[in-house]
Amino acid sequence: MSGQTMYEKIWRSHEIVDLGDGFSLLHVDRHMLHDGSGPVLARLKERGRSVSQPDLCFATLDHVVSTAPGRPVTSDNRRRTIASLRDGVAEAGIRFFDIGRTGQGIVHVIGPELGISLPGTVVVCADSHTCTHGGMGAMGFGIGSTEAEHVLATQTIVQAKLRTMRVTFVGNAGDGVTAKDLILAAVGQLGSAGGNGYAVEYAGRAIQTLEVEARLTLCNLSIELGAKVGMVAPDEKTFDYLAGRQFSPKNELWNRALASWRDLPSDHDAIFDAEIEVDISHLKPKITWGTSPAHVMDIDGIVPDPSSTGHRNAVQYMDVVPGRPLVGLKVDWVFIGSCTNSRISDLRIAANIVGGRKVADHVSAWIVPGSENVKRQAESEGLDRIFKESGFEWREPGCSLCLAANGEAVPPGARAVSTSNRNFVGRQGPGARTHLASPAVAAASAIRGVISDFRTMKD
Amino acid sequence: MQPFTRIQGIAAPLLRDNVDTDTIIRVERLFNAVPRADLGLYCLESLRHLSDGSPDPEFFQNDLRYQRASILLCGRNFGCGSAREGAVWALAGMGIRCIIAPSVADLFAANCFQNGLLVFTLDQAIIEHLAVGVAADPAGRPLVVDLERCQTGFADGEPIPFSVAARRREALLEGLDEIDLTLKQQSKIHDFRQRDGELRPWIYTA
Structure with a gap:
């Protein structure tokens, strides 16, 4: 019998009942709740049920809260949404990281940062980017509201077992290539449905050498491949990252956990249902030109000729010209933030490019730290001053312009370079045009006022 | 949950690929206290108009013949993107009971089954063929979707088999x-x- 993949190991260790036909009832170790969870808690109560294991639930506010200084509440509906979560978690006795409190932030930033999402755990949240937690060696996946109600009521979830895919990055990436570029390259190669039905494990030396935060960025875009689960095997870097964090196991439990975590990586003779190689030896920093994360090109490349109606629609919406470069196109907005690229390492990369330079006059440039802890760390390093002096807005932690659920939006027709994960039609606001890229490309574009290749910046 | 056994209804075409859940329902509708039942009013709103602001005559919602559609014939990777269940509530609010596509995003499909909507895949060529057959007279050529037999097709035509996971089929049939x-x-x-x-x-x- 061949060995097991990491996904299979985690699946087996969480299987309560094999329901047949590929479905199982799984234990949920960590349930993350956000502003959208208030109505779910209310519905659970309406139906006469209660929260089964409040100690395994963790709640914060990220989607609808303002990221403006002072956190103004900008509509009655948002006020009600926020109140609904506060009331729901208070009544259920769920740990809650409210705005202004240490620990508040984007769910997929605080999970790893606080040691909530651990290797080998099943992490769920009513948000598709829960795949991010795979960067810790967890099996994280997004669920819907009804499934979230199921988890609250039972601390379990019914899931169909996914097929397994290993995506191996081969070769050494060039200078300035980040995890964001690696995963955008994979999405471009496999397409936005290439991972449908799969749990993906990312492998290769390039992945082993990535720092933990970069692995979170990598796994974050798994859903942009269509894969609800994306994981990286935990290793010494993961364990060093977790040691001493607020909810990480301590003392004797830490030693026991560590021993268990070392058994998690896929066995050498494990067989994946699909094996994909992504050659990164000639990889350059990436940027998207269209309205799908799979519409991706090299930062110094040209917009491809449309090959379908979908491409033609995308070219028209984005107002880009096939056969021409993106570099040089006027940029109106720059957003550095989101569960993809708002961690301290992302802000350091951006600050390094921004330092001593000024944001172009016509550009609205925002830095939205992923969490209160990221914000405080950045301030202790003086990064906030670098950003503010160059003309960036230094904001409070939240999802903000990634999905424009909090009233913050890129205006119609405006062109934005964003470090987030989706460039769908209207994603950052009705009519907004989004180019996805790394923090380095976004920072350089803010300074020059046009889409820019940071590798060619001299002064 | 409302059981799903057999329906006969108008099938509307939405054959473009990669229709994402942001497109199905905009996020501000979800965080704006719109009741679930009213989300249908906003379903697919960003596809209704051309870039000059005029209604897109090609889009099914602008064609009165499809007004009472209960089945959607879709393109590849339907429902990709976010996990928002509001996308399913919006489609249901518009009267949709069944979605047929060459491929469907995993999270979206799971949400459909939680709400009594049937989703299954068929070859793109078959879906396009069905759409052509409907277009001549949508009300006069309804599609039948029979979950007990796992068959679809025109009431007067050859049945086309489809498959659904047994567990999900049973849950839908019984409304569990x-x-x-x-x-x-x-x-x-x-x-x-x-x-x-x-x-x-x-x-x-x-």
């Missing part, structure tokens, strides 16, 4: 509530937790 089903497994859940608490105590002591 998954939470109720799981609560019946309470003793197994309890046993698991006892065992797991010994094996992985750090999970329970956060």
Whole structure:
């Protein structure tokens, strides 16, 4: 019998009942709740049920809260949404990281940062980017509201077992290539449905050498491949990252956990249902030109000729010209933030490019730290001053312009370079045009006022 | 949950690929206290107009013949993107009971089944063929979707087989509530937790 993949190991260790036909009832170790969870808690109560294991639930506010200084509440509906979560978690006795409190932030930033999402755990949240937690060696996946109600009521979830895919990055990436570029390259190669039905494990030396935060960025875009689960095997870097964090196991439990975590990586003779190689030896920093994360090109490349109606629609919406470069196109907005690229390492990369330079006059440039802890760390390093002096807005932690659920939006027709994960039609606001890229490309574009290749910046 | 056994209805074409859940329902509708039942009013709103602001005559919602559609014939990777269940509530609010596509995003499909919507895949060529057959006279050429037999097609035509996971099929046919089903497994859940608490105590002591 061949060995097991990491996904299979985690699946087996969480299987309560094999329901047949590929479905199982799984234990949920960590349930993350956000502003959208208030109505779910209310519905659970309406139906006469209660929260089964409040100690395994963790709640914060990220989607609808303002990221403006002072956190103004900008509509009655948002006020009600926020109140609904506060009331729901208070009544259920769920740990809650409210705005202004240490620990508040984007769910997929605080999970790893606080040691909530651990290797080998099943992490769920009513948000598709829960795949991010795979960067810790967890099996994280997004669920819907009804499934979230199921988890609250039972601390379990019914899931169909996914097929397994290993995506191996081969070769050494060039200078300035980040995890964001690696995963955008994979999405471009496999397409936005290439991972449908799969749990993906990312492998290769390039992945082993990535720092933990970069692995979170990598796994974050798994859903942009269509894969609800994306994981990286935990290793010494993961364990060093977790040691001493607020909810990480301590003392004797830490030693026991560590021993268990070392058994998690896929066995050498494990067989994946699909094996994909992504050659990164000639990889350059990436940027998207269209309205799908799979519409991706090299930062110094040209917009491809449309090959379908979908491409033609995308070219028209984005107002880009096939056969021409993106570099040089006027940029109106720059957003550095989101569960993809708002961690301290992302802000350091951006600050390094921004330092001593000024944001172009016509550009609205925002830095939205992923969490209160990221914000405080950045301030202790003086990064906030670098950003503010160059003309960036230094904001409070939240999802903000990634999905424009909090009233913050890129205006119609405006062109934005964003470090987030989706460039769908209207994603950052009705009519907004989004180019996805790394923090380095976004920072350089803010300074020059046009889409820019940071590798060619001299002064 | 409303059971799904057999329906006969108008099938509307939405054959473009990669229709994402942001496109199906905009996020501000979800966080704007719009009641679930009214989300249908905003379903697919960003596809209704051309870039000059005029209604797109090609789009099914602008064609009165499809006004009472209960089946959607879709393109590839339908429902990609976010996990928002509001996308399903919006489609249901518009009267849609069944979605047929060459491929469907996993999270979206799971949400459909939680709400009594049937989703299944067919070859793109078959879907396009069905759409052509409907277009001549949508009300006069309704599609039948029979979940008991796992067949679809025109009432007067050859049945086309489809497949749905047995567990999901049964839940739809019976209108079962998954939470109720799981609560019946309470003793197994309890046993698991006892065992797991010994094996992985750090999970329970956060």
